[in-house]
Amino acid sequence: ERTTVLITGCSSGIGLGLAARLAADTTRRFKVYATMRDLAKGERLLERLGGCCPDTLEVLQLDVTDPGSLAAAAQRVQGQRLDVLVCNAGVGLMGPLETCSDQAMKTLFDVNLFGAVRTIQAFLPAMKSRRAGRIIVSSSIGGLQGLPFNAVYCASKFAVEGLCESLAIVLRPFNIHLTLVECGPVHTGFLTNLQRPDPEGSEMRGLDAETQGLYRRYLRHCQSIFRDTAQEVEEVLPVYLEAIGSPCPPLRCASTALLAPLWRLRLSSPDGSAYVRAMHDLVFGGDGP
Numbered sequence: 001e002r003t004t005v006l007i008t009g010c011s012s013g014i015g016l017g018l019a020a021r022l023a024a025d026t027t028r029r030f031k032v033y034a035t036m037r038d039l040a041k042g043e044r045l046l047e048r049l050g051g052c053c054p055d056t057l058e059v060l061q062l063d064v065t066d067p068g069s070l071a072a073a074a075q076r077v078q079g080q081r082l083d084v085l086v087c088n089a090g091v092g093l094m095g096p097l098e099t100c101s102d103q104a105m106k107t108l109f110d111v112n113l114f115g116a117v118r119t120i121q122a123f124l125p126a127m128k129s130r131r132a133g134r135i136i137v138s139s140s141i142g143g144l145q146g147l148p149f150n151a152v153y154c155a156s157k158f159a160v161e162g163l164c165e166s167l168a169i170v171l172r173p174f175n176i177h178l179t180l181v182e183c184g185p186v187h188t189g190f191l192t193n194l195q196r197p198d199p200e201g202s203e204m205r206g207l208d209a210e211t212q213g214l215y216r217r218y219l220r221h222c223q224s225i226f227r228d229t230a231q232e233v234e235e236v237l238p239v240y241l242e243a244i245g246s247p248c249p250p251l252r253c254a255s256t257a258l259l260a261p262l263w264r265l266r267l268s269s270p271d272g273s274a275y276v277r278a279m280h281d282l283v284f285g286g287d288g289p
């Protein structure tokens, strides 16, 4: 029997790549419900699969901020048992904290945190009653450690980490495995899709010159990190495939060892000051802006 997998955020990036990979699996052992907010963007996925929709794939509309669309998707899948739920939809928000609008912060949490909560809530009861299932959540390195000018994004991914770690404890007796995938930089639309103020733009008006300088410095650092170290979607997919296929997947899997030394520093020096200093020096150098 086929393993059924529902994935959120499949119009681009990691979700698109994972849906295409599973639907095109030569042993045809998966049935993929690729969901996306805007069905008009489904073309990209079909193109990947050679222009037509194989019987291993069904594309469904799902906006994780819309309880109605979640209920409809859950209803659609209800007849089939769902083996794997991949909560992948996510958005970014960058910039000095002073420039983050209330609306932008609320939207970010509505997608990254409450979107994941709602999606899990929609599919969890059926998994519990079958006493089987897997939930995989796209977290981030920014869910494990703070990153400069990503305070609100990191807050949302830290929240996702706390959500999942707490839930995993209760899901243990139900034989439901929950796995967080912590990606580092990945070449997707994420950087262009995220909200970020232009360092020369009007949002910066009123912000102190020193923070503006640090932000410009950070953007340069970020560009070079992406240029030199970002992974391709194909390189992070094995982590998701492992979480789908392994008999007993761990709670956390990092897709890259890029920030492992800083992560170890964070653990070995729990008061946090060594981490803050090391991250500051890594991004801004030791000699000020």
Ligand code: NAD
Pocket (backbone or CB within 6 Å): 008, 009, 010, 011, 012, 013, 014, 015, 036, 037, 062, 063, 064, 065, 088, 089, 090, 091, 111, 115, 138, 139, 140, 141, 182, 183, 184, 185, 186, 187, 188, 189, 190, 191, 193
């Ligand atoms: P992406 O922007 O290509 O994909 C995110 C997807 O989520 C998009 O298809 C978008 O349409 C969808 N989405 C946004 N709001 C939605 C909503 N309300 N309902 C349903 N779908 C919605 O970027 P990606 O890199 O593929 O991101 C996937 C996940 O990986 C995200 O959770 C992101 O936080 C995480 N991540 C990405 C990176 C990176 O560098 N690309 C790093 C760490 C973590």
